Amino acid sequence: MLMSTGFISEFAIRKITKRSQKIAVCILIVLAFILVWAELAVGIFGTPFAGK
Numbered sequence: 001m002l003m004s005t006g007f008i009s010e011f012a013i014r015k016i017t018k019r020s021q022k023i024a025v026c027i028l029i030v031l032a033f034i035l036v037w038a039e040l041a042v043g044i045f046g047t048p049f050a051g052k
Contacts, residue, residue, distance in 0.1 A: 005033040 012025045038044050 001033070001037065005029060 009026050009029050012029065013022055016022045016025060039047060040049060
């Protein structure tokens with residue numbers, strides 16, 4: 001999961017030309033990673049993926 005987040009971030013950094021857009025996209029990618037990680041770890045949203 002961490003490696004795929006890194007690859008996606010690297011891809012976004014290489015393809016996007018404007019610096020402000022690079023920062024925004026990377027923040028969104030990291031935020032999505034943190035939300036998925038938290039859901040899989042402790043089930044903060046209560047989905048079946050949390051293992052409850």
